[in-house]
Amino acid sequence: MTPLLGAGELADDVVTAAVRLLGCTLESDTPDGTVAVRLVEVEAYRGADDPASHGFRGRTPRNAVMFGPAGHLYVYFVYGMHFCANVSCLVDGEPGAVLLRGGELVSDPGVARLRRPTARRDVDLARGPARMAALLGLRREHDGLDVTDPTSPVRLRAGSPVDPARVRSGPRVGVVAAHDVPWRFWVDGEPAVSAYRRAGASGRRK
């Protein structure tokens, strides 16, 4: 059991924070039991000068957590149906977050199946941001939770470091604005990395 990640490791800039999050383990106490996921795909968003970021046009009740201190959950509702979860970064007052896009299950598969009975294969359980949020049971009421607090129902562990040679980057998924900014990061070869293509173009990336 590795120690919790410290908020200071996410405070400097969003890209460093995103890469640091790869390989970390997010564990959540759900009504069905504890579920844990090893992060293999993330995306960085910086509010101040990033048109793709929810924080770009200023603070609203929905994105307020992005403007707070690092290490807190930013959970939002999309497409009238799904939740997506981010971990806030940067110092208090500066908007930044890392979207959790994909992860590998590292806890009891039976508990995970209770949470996502429709998943066809185990690798699909947390493959994609809304799937991960559903698996971990993250909803609006988890918005703002401190994942660096050992007493929190959702915690972020440092995990085993990812070999830097296996980290890949590319354009963010589904983002129209600033699609040339390669702020999606993933661990090469992991099956739980989502297969979606970037907005407005076709073809695979490497």
Next chain:
DNA sequence: CTGCTGATCTGCT
């Protein structure tokens, strides 16, 4: 594996 469709929340125009 690719491409389409429906679900109907949130903040901006």
Next chain:
DNA sequence: GCAGATCAGCAGA
């Protein structure tokens, strides 16, 4: 009004 940091189910190749 409308586009969006989406997914599941189904059809067709």
